[in-house]
Amino acid sequence: MDLSSAEKVVIIGGGQAAAQACASLRLFGFTGSITLIGEEAALPYQRPPLSKAYMKGELAEERLYFKPAAWYEDQNIDTVLSVRATKIDRSAQIVELEHGGSVPYDALIIATGSRPRALPVEGADLDDVFDLRDLADVERIRPQIISGHKMVIVGGGYIGLEAAAVARQMGLDVTVLEMEERVLARVTSPIMSQFFTDEHTRQGADIRTGARLASLKGADSKVTQAVLADGTELNADIVLVGIGILPNVELAEEAGIACSNGILTDQDARTNDPRVFAAGDCAARPLVHYGRKGRLESVHNAIEQGKLSAAAIMGKPRPTEDCPWFWSDQYDLKLQIAGLSQGYDETVVRGDPEDRKFAVFYLQNGKLIAVDAVNSPPEFLASKKMIITGARLAPETLRDTSKSMKEIAATTA
Amino acid sequence: MATIIYVDHEGTERPIEATNGESVMEAAIKNSIPGIDADCGGACACATCHIYVDEAFMDKVGSPEDMEQSMLDFAENVQANSRLSCQISVSDELDGLKVTTPESQH
Numbered sequence: 001m002d003l004s005s006a007e008k009v010v011i012i013g014g015g016q017a018a019a020q021a022c023a024s025l026r027l028f029g030f031t032g033s034i035t036l037i038g039e040e041a042a043l044p045y046q047r048p049p050l051s052k053a054y055m056k057g058e059l060a061e062e063r064l065y066f067k068p069a070a071w072y073e074d075q076n077i078d079t080v081l082s083v084r085a086t087k088i089d090r091s092a093q094i095v096e097l098e099h100g101g102s103v104p105y106d107a108l109i110i111a112t113g114s115r116p117r118a119l120p121v122e123g124a125d126l127d128d129v130f131d132l133r134d135l136a137d138v139e140r141i142r143p144q145i146i147s148g149h150k151m152v153i154v155g156g157g158y159i160g161l162e163a164a165a166v167a168r169q170m171g172l173d174v175t176v177l178e179m180e181e182r183v184l185a186r187v188t189s190p191i192m193s194q195f196f197t198d199e200h201t202r203q204g205a206d207i208r209t210g211a212r213l214a215s216l217k218g219a220d221s222k223v224t225q226a227v228l229a230d231g232t233e234l235n236a237d238i239v240l241v242g243i244g245i246l247p248n249v250e251l252a253e254e255a256g257i258a259c260s261n262g263i264l265t266d267q268d269a270r271t272n273d274p275r276v277f278a279a280g281d282c283a284a285r286p287l288v289h290y291g292r293k294g295r296l297e298s299v300h301n302a303i304e305q306g307k308l309s310a311a312a313i314m315g316k317p318r319p320t321e322d323c324p325w326f327w328s329d330q331y332d333l334k335l336q337i338a339g340l341s342q343g344y345d346e347t348v349v350r351g352d353p354e355d356r357k358f359a360v361f362y363l364q365n366g367k368l369i370a371v372d373a374v375n376s377p378p379e380f381l382a383s384k385k386m387i388i389t390g391a392r393l394a395p396e397t398l399r400d401t402s403k404s405m406k407e408i409a410a411t412t413a
Numbered sequence: 414m415a416t417i418i419y420v421d422h423e424g425t426e427r428p429i430e431a432t433n434g435e436s437v438m439e440a441a442i443k444n445s446i447p448g449i450d451a452d453c454g455g456a457c458a459c460a461t462c463h464i465y466v467d468e469a470f471m472d473k474v475g476s477p478e479d480m481e482q483s484m485l486d487f488a489e490n491v492q493a494n495s496r497l498s499c500q501i502s503v504s505d506e507l508d509g510l511k512v513t514t515p516e517s518q519h
Contacts, residue, residue, distance in 0.1 A: 023445070027447075046454045048453075048454065048456065049454070049456075052456075063435070063439065063455075066442070066454075067442070067443060067445075068443055071443070071445065299452060299453060299454070300452065303452055320519070322519065325459070327453065327456060327458040327459075329456065334456075334457070334458065334480065336458055375480070376483075377460075377480060377483040377484045377486075377487070378483050378486060378487060381460065381484065381486075381487035382487060405487075406486070406487075
């Protein structure tokens, strides 16, 4: 559908994908009205620092925001904040709002993001049990980051481990509970899981794998203990929950837009309704370098789909789709990830984990599909390019540290 | 405060009043300077805020640390005066700094 005559774009959501869509629409020359409907009180801000520098108090709040308030005024973008959209009426082309009223659209971008998976145990509603998703969560957490306090983190994923690193650096006693047999089980290889377990252990965190939380106990409505399935009781002054996120697809689903673990989109971020787009955590998109559809929870994805939807609305050529990429900061380790490792049949380690500077490459039938690079930007950046071109690499070539990544990449070009 | 002058690849100059302590990248993003993407928001994770520093300011700006240098090695069209703008902190000393953005960050 040609939307080049669209005059009204509505964006549901106020995160990174929404902010990018606003910026890209204006950059592509859209002069009509833009309305951003955000459930949170804050203008769009960066989430990654929430479990890193911002939690640690090293980054001022104003530095989290993508754009200052004045920018939205200058760009004539109407921000409707602290308001929930309650319904998408596709035949009337309006979005209904919780306190009454509605906003009409010619094109709609759903960027509703995701929400933390709720902790399914007794005591989850006690005080000082926190999710770590929003600015408001971190505002509540930060006063409890007190040296000597006991923190129990439920979930050994990236969020949990990043929070563990911050808490250890701030002098808290930290225990991480991971249900699986290793941390980061869903996202990386056993080699990386072991490396991060060793690092956190060395830093004084207690990493417990195969540990299932049974309940949280409290006194005067405040959490005091975490009880494991095997009966172990751990004292806790604060509990952080990082057990994954769920895409916010309900608005789309109720409006009859096709969903399957995410709002289904085509390569232009367009849903099965040609006037409706989906971007960011909530969308399940074609993963063009992998020949399948999937949902990505990342900055790269939010930016890219924000751009793709804006370009499609404006009838601009589709921006080039990058290789998916991610990063995580823990202690002085920078982990940079390019590609998606699911389905690998071979791993190749370059460098030595002992040096705290190494990379794990993931191959599938000899083709490079992903890399986890610890303090190794060349391995990350070279792989990002090689994954897109479908480079085939011999394990011994990747392992050979006498050759630079530039030299290795040149052999595949 | 310092005035930072962003020059795009076609030579258009855009002067901005930047605040001490923010990065040259942040000042650019807040003011919608074209040519700087800064996808990672300043975490030195993506190499999409590449700029060229005016020769007159090379000493004041200093040289990149290891992590930044190895990121720069893989940016497109790198020169001796290439830096990642997220790693340059604004100070009075940088008043008048001129930086040029490359044609593309990707």
